[in-house]
Amino acid sequence: MLQNLLNKRRLAALSRTAIDAAAVQVFCSATEYKERVLCLIAQARQRIVITALYLQADEAGEQILRALYQAKQQNPALDVRVYVDFHRARRGLIGQSGGRTNADFYRAIAAEYKEQILIYGVPVKKRELFGVLHLKGFVFDDSLFYSGASLNNIYLAEQQRYRADRYLQIDNKQLADAFAAGHQEALGNLDVVQSLLAPEQDIAQAYKTAHRSWLKHARSCRYLLKGQSQPGPLNASLLMGMGRLNNQLNQSILAMLALAEREVLIYTPYFNPPPVLAKALRKCLKRGVKLCIVVGDKTANDFYIPPGQKFNRIGGLPYLYETILRKFVKNNQKFIDAGLLDVRLWRHEDNSYHLKGISVDGVRHLFTGHNLNPRAFALDFENGILVDDELGQLQPQLQHEQQIILANTSTIRHYTQIEMMRDYPEQVKKLLSKIKGVGVDLVLKRLI
Template sequence: MRFLRPRSNLDQLPAIALDAGKVRTLLSAAAYKQELLQQIAHAKNRIYLCSLYLQNDEAGAEILAALHAAKAARPALDIAVLVDWHRAQRGLIGEKKQAGVSAGNAAWYQRVSSNSATQVPVYGIPVQTSELFGVLHLKGFVIDDLVIYSGASLNNVYLHQFDKYRHDRYLLIQNAVLANSMVDFIRQHLLSASAVHRLDKPGYPATKQLRPEIRSFRASLKKARYHFPSGLERHAQQLSVTPLVGVGKNNPLNRVICQLIANSQQRICICTPYFNFPLAITREINRALKRGVKVDVIVGDKTANDFYIPPQEPFKVISALPYLYEANLRRFAKSHQKDIYTGRLRLHLWREGGNSYHLKGMWIDEDYALMTGNNLNPRAFRLDLENALLIHDPQHELQPQLQQELASILQHTSQIHDYQQLEKIRDYPANVSKLLGRLSTVRLDRLAYRVL
């Protein structure tokens, strides 16, 4: 007899009614870029873009140019770009600094602004006093009444500008109530904060000058929520969406993620780019397996990790991360080998050419789907500002496109049938094996799992 757990805790979440005909799922980075540029070009009232970063490269320049063109065509257009404060003021990881030249995107924003007749404000959002301990990981673009939700940032690889792409998820929802809720959150809780400053204009303060404001800002974010008119809430059997947000331990988004797994009855499917579940998720997965729920986990192969560097290229410390995650996956697979043999647990490794994998989210039974930028790791659960869209689909109206999306992901995966299919640490390149051995000896690997 299957264990059934009441779902009242999820059913009681406030939610916004959806029209299935106004929900679309895109399946590729190229389609996502094309849609984004098209929507920017046709925007009539507002464009709000919230992303970890807008990169100074060809794709980033194309997006920024499109924003300026839209503003020039419609001067009354309300435009705001929000990026992480720290990420915008440094170069890419591993990039060499040039003497006297700023490597950060902020310098580029200022050059573009000074050379443009139009103004496109770019705001730096400092979620923490140091990037290591928290960044803006809030996702979602609002263009008029269209919400475009993806975990992707704005640069060449996320937008498939050239031959390589970083695969993500891409959801479009045409809904004024949801769009207004997300814009209201940005205005009320982000843009109004004294810690937030424009990066497209020179003269903004240094981080050390803002430390008191940033600490106060982070404290206020812990209480921040999405709001929408209660009179527009849906009935229990109607297709709906709930926007969720959270930062810090035991926040509302974290709790809902765990509740989704805890309330599963038949099947759980989880996507994560970095296999490093928080203890709370691991516990709920273990409990779900014990009560007979089938669990699928889709994770990127180490070679599809955005930090992966081929062994023949010069070694960098950051390139050990994909191996660290794979070692974690191997331990998990070994402890659940019986579940793998019975087919109750299926582990899928995504790999497609030289491309990378950045998918996050969950499907629970056929009733719930979670779109999120949350990596489902300890960092996301404790440090970064995260959000998500929880779709409740009791009549299974969106199942055809959700299943199509899942099929498109799985087509580039291989299944792990035995934990020994995954390499041991001693099989890794010498530099990686040596580093991971040292980290394990002094238990720094535990710290790494919490902040990376």
Template sequence: MNKLIAAPGRLARRMLPFRRKPEMHAELPFFAVPADAIAVLPDPAAFRQTLLRLIAQASRRIVIVTLYLQDDDGGREVLDALYAAKARQPALQVSVFVDWHRARRGLIGKQKSEGNAGMYREYAARLGPGVDIYGVPVQNRELFGVLHLKGFVIDDAVLYSGASLNDVYLVRHGRYRLDRYHLLQHRGLADAMAGFVQRHFVESAAVRRLDVAGMPSTKVLQPAIREFRHDLQRAVYEIPCDTLDAGEVAVTPLPGFGRSDNTLNEALLALLRGTRQRVILLTPYFNLPRPVRIVLGQLLRRGCRIDIMVGDKTANDFYIPPGQPFKAIGLLPYLYENNLRRFARAHRRQVDNGQLNLHLWRDGDNSYHLKGLFIDDDVAVLTGNNLNPRAWSLDLENGLVLRDPAHLLQAKHEAEWAALRRHATRLADYHALESPRRYPAEVRRLLRRLNRTRLDRLVNRLL
């Protein structure tokens, strides 16, 4: 965080205002997936149980794509399951893709270490080959963007969540970080998602194994990373021209990377603009990209209802409780709360009349990591995209767009939304948020410094 406060001007050049995106006139291609082949898992425990069950039953392939597979009890449980599955089925293909930079460093605020890659090498040395773990360097430095693609493909199943793999996401030791969890059983969709990483990751010179000795430095890989970025900006999922029959839902996987010609960003904006009555937006960090804020303002002027659910600042994974040593990274939850306060104040009339509903989620000392959209009663977006400027222009993202004209999934979506609201409180107005004057002294000092130098705008674009 201290480095961000003193960030050089070249960071700003990477985050220039977004160009106007062309409208998406053509209808998205899709896989026709039976509605009864799409399940919503209720909680992190069900996610963990389902993941381990699918791994244990796998017979052909396991392709896991996640930000990180952590060196802790939760991560080791998954890695143990992968090696056990390979031992049972020697012909099983097992591939894990994680962010290159994230895997090679220790946790923020902790002592320096060789990171999760050390665990991967230790497992390979002890248990032998068969579980291939790759590092994906989306950018030259982690600050400029990470692998944020999501989706676990196990045989013909797609387990989709924004969660990574560690203790808190897998509800180990009594705490959890809430995400969304969906299981889709469809061979074509599974083939498309597995094929994407095979074409664009495995075949790239920038993507290297982390479970072997002698890894090259990031500096050596820089020419390959530049070529990799160019490839990602053109990358697409291979999707057929299906037709929708009775009992089926249209599912479209979309990648997103870069500030311009970003397929996922364009689709999200087009879907939002097409709203007829209502939008539900989920984001863990209230820091909406400018194009999204503009469209939401247009929808409010048209009379649409908007519900936005975010985590309370105490449910943010960077929150530092009073009494614990403060680090600069602990400023982030307060920055997001200030963004929310400004938004609520700007739209206080719509908040007062119930057209705009801002929900704060909090459940004890657990944390909140939800992302996605519900639009009217017939569109849902499953994504790991945080709907913030970093996701919008720096990270490699993806999402599944579910279009359901027959409302076959409506009951499942309504049940999911109702379950989320059980731990959420609607803001009556912006005064319901803690006043900045009551923030801890160190937070107030850093906020004054950011505001004085106008670096708060840059920080918001990077985080």
């Protein structure tokens, strides 16, 4: 009882603003995502703030980047800022060495334009392995567009395949102002956050001397809603967090689950809950809360390597995630049998799955890039939007989104439906056996 009171107070204490249901739009496809972003770029008159894990050097990434530059050429007063992860921008794709980096791509495109935009690399940790910029979301004037998706061919459905995500637009000046100000506060230290348009030799080591003090500051940053309106039946809060301690986003996730009374819906691409989250989910089930988890099939994982293609070690990750899912389902089979636990695997042709988010009792909805895994809980810099919908005004849109998502899922009724190591390709079996044999899997699970 006392813990529930504390959780209610924690959520009630969040800075929030009333929003109009008519100002909220939920989009349901990568094609709509691309069309909407390009439209919002073209319409922007005062500011554009793009925050993503990466803006890729490919066809779709170039379309977005050139659209930003064209908007700036047409309106030099337009403030255009792009924030991406520093390390990701300065290396090639996983499994590929050498070649042009995203930063090289940015500099090449910038050289073609007179009016320059700002493109920053954020080194959340000194090495990418230990944390990346996982803040998401775009501001276009007074509109906030939020998705866990980055900007490249597959996220924008540029070439046949797509990576499914969630896409939310809220037209609200207070939210847009707070979002832009929060990112300026957290990412505005130019001793650490580097311009990726500078010569490579000038930025490689420049951030390190001031990094520790910046990291301490970034961990304490919050979105501040100024001039808040009186809370109404539909409200939104902006959440930010990094690290295990005093993490507002993590605390809110756990508080939401602790207060669930009837049902919880979870979208996550990589099923690897840290102990604190696994415990929270089990508590939901024990008190009779229905729990639906929609996770990508291993073949819908962005690291999956189809049979016949050259295999490398990163291709073992989808199988490792599947072993974790199988163990979870086996340990909770009695809740599936009782009708309380519903595990759905998403798969659609050769497309991939990247949805994240939590809905509780149809009234609390978290839109986030948080993967609900150990990295998100402890290492990466994360954010999200928590919507309180007391009257269910967004339910028609959210139910439509859910129907589209579930149409490509299959239900796991027994843990034996999930493959185990003996079913895997020989290369995968050897890799996972080696990892488990030396105990590396315990460390790896904390980093994925």
